[in-house]
Amino acid sequence: MVSILTFIVMIVVGAVVLGFIAVSAMFLIWWERKVSAHIQTRYGPMRVGWHGVLQSVADVVKLLLKENITPEGVDKPVWWLAPFFAVVPSVMVFVCIPFGNLFGINLIARDLNIGILYIMALTSICVLGIFMAGWGSNNKYSLLGGMRSAAQIVSYEVPLIISMVTAAMFAGTLSMQKIVEAQKGMWFVFQPNMALAFVIFVISATAEINRTPFDIPEAESELVAGFHTEYSGMKFAMFFLGEYTNLFIVSALAATLFLGGWQGPFLSPVLWFLIKTYGIITVLMWVRWTFPRVRVDQLMGFAWKVLTPIAFANLVVAGWVLLR
Amino acid sequence: MSGPIQLLNNLLNNYGMPQGFIVQASFYVIAAFAVISALGVVVSRNIFHCAIFLALSLFCVAGIYLFLSAEFLAVVQVLIYVGAIVTLFLFAIMLTANIGDRSIRHTNRQVLAGGVVAIIISIFFIFVIIGEPWKKALVQARPxxxxxxxxxxxxxxxxxxxxxxxxxxxxxxxxxxxxxxxxx
CATH class of the missing domain: 1.20.5 (Single alpha-helices involved in coiled-coils or other helix-helix interfaces)
Structure with missing residues (x-):
């Protein structure tokens, strides 16, 4: 029964990936608190477990046990569905993230030949969840947060996708696994075109996942908490899960497209992939706790007047370099 | 196609399920979702709900493309229609002041003319559907x-x-x- 075995393997892989997403998000929340604390010469969580490693577990238990509050006046179906729209596409992206190989088996759920395109398509749906949350909450701050977020994500999607396309051009394929293999000799980031594309990618990815310095959708001092102001308990936890999953995804993409993915000497490929990904995550956290928030007009101006033209010019030069 | 649906299908075939049952069943589920949400677009009175239904409907259409092994088309459908166009619709709806408070009317002054056109078009469609022999394609298109x-x-x-x-x-x-x- 090859068929039944394959099916069981598929289900097990799915479960493992889901478990990884949850544990990774919990770890990242703890790590973020630790990084921020040490940047501000504090200790951060210290009480639960060694240096507070179990703090996130305690928080998750708390969130699971919380009462599910539905505020009066919300647009119920939209309000209920929003957290799912925010999380499910992010989880689906994991189908084509190459985690490396273990004992000769490639750890990628499905190496689609349109991998990058698939990831772009799914990340572009995430914004629907934010919209629905902002609208469904029937709260002006949520609405403002949702609108800001949408404007920002739509704008920064352009340079993001163009920088990803540059990577695909250099690899000559859209399959994630083959892009990693194309970087066997040299990581893409060491080519001048790709180095620029990498910088553009990281900046616009930071904006895409609404992190400081581009966190105007949830600017605490202006908007309470933006689109998820009215959410509590498990629904709030879903938004948080989505946010940290997206953080992992963009870092994994940066590692895969520009830093050679799971390739590296001596250590196991899986380890290399995780080192690179969590390294980029740590840099993004460092950025978050160091830079102040930009203004709305600065944000949009930067996307359309600086990043997009540079990304396009870079794409043209990359095409010239490849066809020369 | 060797995705989970196909696998489940082959698996259940071994236990006496009719040939291609799961694949067909999942096709009909997705098609039904597409039709229901398309209905939602025109029936719903809240313009924001209309836009969300539109996104769902377009997403289901992408699913149908997958059944035709047109992966590229499916992904582009999601990227362009759901990711860009519906997002733009939602953006426009949110920027329009108080549009969510009003429930939109489903009729306007051209009820009569519109009705006549709708009836003519539906008669046309009914004739086409009845007249078509609905042969199953013998050659499967190469992906x-x-x-x-x-x-x-x-x-x-x-x-x-x-x-x-x-x-x-x-x-x-x-x-x-x-x-x-x-x-x-």
Missing amino acids: LTLQEIGKSLMSAYALPFEVISLILLAALVGAIVIGKVRKE
Whole structure:
């Protein structure tokens, strides 16, 4: 029964990936608190477990046990569905993230030949969840947060996708696994075109996942908490899960497209992939706790007047370099 | 296609399930979702709900493309229609003041003319549906590779491709001109 075995393997892989997403998000929340604390010469969580490693577990238990509050006046179906729209596409992206190989088996759920395109398509749906949350909450701050977020994500999607396309051009394929293999000799980031594309990618990815310095959708001092102001308990936890999953995804993409993915000497490929990904995550956290928030007009101006033209010019030069 | 659905299908075939049952069942589920959400677009009274239904419907259509082994088309459908166009719709809805408070009317003054046109079109469709023998395709279309799509877009279909880009550009410029506030 090859068929039944394959099916069981598929289900097990799915479960493992889901478990990884949850544990990774919990770890990242703890790590973020630790990084921020040490940047501000504090200790951060210290009480639960060694240096507070179990703090996130305690928080998750708390969130699971919380009462599910539905505020009066919300647009119920939209309000209920929003957290799912925010999380499910992010989880689906994991189908084509190459985690490396273990004992000769490639750890990628499905190496689609349109991998990058698939990831772009799914990340572009995430914004629907934010919209629905902002609208469904029937709260002006949520609405403002949702609108800001949408404007920002739509704008920064352009340079993001163009920088990803540059990577695909250099690899000559859209399959994630083959892009990693194309970087066997040299990581893409060491080519001048790709180095620029990498910088553009990281900046616009930071904006895409609404992190400081581009966190105007949830600017605490202006908007309470933006689109998820009215959410509590498990629904709030879903938004948080989505946010940290997206953080992992963009870092994994940066590692895969520009830093050679799971390739590296001596250590196991899986380890290399995780080192690179969590390294980029740590840099993004460092950025978050160091830079102040930009203004709305600065944000949009930067996307359309600086990043997009540079990304396009870079794409043209990359095409010239490849066809020369 | 060797995805989970196909696998489950083959698995259950071994235990006496009719050939292709799961594949067909999942096709009908997705098709039904597409139709129901398309109905939601026109029936719903809240314009925001309409837009969400539209996104769902377009997403289900992408699923149907997957059944036709047109992966590229499916992904582009999600990227362009759900990710870009519906997002733009939602953006426009949110920017329009108080549009969510009003429930939209489903009829306007042209009920009579519209009704006549609708009836004519439905008669036409009914005739087409009845008249069609609905033969099953004997040859399954070969799934196109990405390279083939790219090459044909740059050679055989270069002109239509460019014309479409030009039309889009013209529409963009037009939108900006219309949307621009005129200073007296």
